Amino acid sequence: MSVHIHDYPGVPLKDRDIGDGRVLTTEWHVKAQYAWDTGAALSKFFRGLKEGKIYGRWCPGCDRVMVPPRMFCEWCFRPTVRWVEVGDTGRVNTFSVSYVNWDASRSAVPRVPAVVELDGASPGMGIMHLLGGVGDTLEEILGRVKVGMPVQAVWKPPAERQGAITDILYFAPRPGGEE
Numbered sequence: 001m002s003v004h005i006h007d008y009p010g011v012p013l014k015d016r017d018i019g020d021g022r023v024l025t026t027e028w029h030v031k032a033q034y035a036w037d038t039g040a041a042l043s044k045f046f047r048g049l050k051e052g053k054i055y056g057r058w059c060p061g062c063d064r065v066m067v068p069p070r071m072f073c074e075w076c077f078r079p080t081v082r083w084v085e086v087g088d089t090g091r092v093n094t095f096s097v098s099y100v101n102w103d104a105s106r107s108a109v110p111r112v113p114a115v116v117e118l119d120g121a122s123p124g125m126g127i128m129h130l131l132g133g134v135g136d137t138l139e140e141i142l143g144r145v146k147v148g149m150p151v152q153a154v155w156k157p158p159a160e161r162q163g164a165i166t167d168i169l170y171f172a173p174r175p176g177g178e179e
């Protein structure tokens with residue numbers, strides 16, 4: 001359709017048109033407070049984290065243990081039926097080395113976000129978290145971290161846990177887990 005349009009009507013808006021007041025603008029501050037109910041599956045998941053446990057849900061249709069847990073299997077279109085406590089150990093499914101902070105500023109120290117497949121959960125089931133204890137420089141990290149590397153969760157002390165994914169500080173290489 002657009003191939004038939006050779007001459008677009010109108011004038012593109014530029015930043016200075018707004019700055020100089022040549023166009024009508026309005027400004028307001030959104031009051032974006034909200035409450036979020038985590039639901040049955042994630043409520044149990046987060047309560048478990050506070051106790052140092054990781055829970056998944058089992059589906060009898062496909063025999064998968066899913067983490068994070070859900071009450072409904074997206075493969076079988078049926079409810080999951082059982083809680084399963086999985087391990088806090090697992091293997092690195094994929095990872096990255098990041099120099100970007102949460103606010104998009106640059107970080108001097110690289111961090112290593114990773115997907116960890118947890119032992120006791122089905123293949124491909126894992127959680128996104130950080131790796132720690134794997135070096136402070138890109139060279140150290142790339143020399144140490146491999147896909148498939150065994151890792152274990154390093155938890156906050158029990159008194160400091162809040163029922164959040166950050167109750168796990170990071171996943172560290174598992175002692176004796178090298179193959």
Ligand SMILES: [Zn+2]
Nearest residue numbers: 059062073076
């Ligand atoms: Zn299923």
